[in-house]
Each structure stands twice: as structure tokens, then as C-alpha cells.
Amino acid sequence: MLAFPEMMVPISVMLGKFKKATTNQVFRKSIQAFLEHVRRNEQVVAEARAKIKDKSMRDPVKVHQQFQLILNAADTPLGKE
Numbered sequence: 001m002l003a004f005p006e007m008m009v010p011i012s013v014m015l016g017k018f019k020k021a022t023t024n025q026v027f028r029k030s031i032q033a034f035l036e037h038v039r040r041n042e043q044v045v046a047e048a049r050a051k052i053k054d055k056s057m058r059d060p061v062k063v064h065q066q067f068q069l070i071l072n073a074a075d076t077p078l079g080k081e
Helices: 004-021 025-050 060-070
Strands: none
Touching: 004 025, 025 060
């Protein structure tokens, strides 16, 4: 979950291109709604990641534990859906 924004970049780009290329309005609306949820989730994760005090990657487990204390997956926009 810590790397969610970076992991979603290629998927968002591909879905955006598909949305532009398709003429089916149902697909466009579905993709747009999904991309909006993803963007909101990216913002929540980025804000939580900014609150991590010790960002030193010498101990990645410690960074992940700090992140988990700050943000619970069920509290994200995608987790609430």
C-alpha cells in the first residue's frame, strides 16, 4: 500500500488511453469513475506517506510499520467501497 501511487501510474495511463479510444459511453463512465477512485486513494496514501517521521530506508520494515499506524487500508476511498 505504501507504493500504491507509483504502482497505479501505468494502469492509469493505459485506462486513460482506452477511455479516449473507445466510443462506448458505458465503458467511458466506468473507467472515469474507477480512475477518480484511484486518484482519491493516491492522494490519501501520499498524505499519509508524508506524515512518516523516519523515512530512512535502512530499515524498510520500520517505515512500513509507521505507515500502517498512520493509515489503515479500510480507511482509504477504495477500502470503503
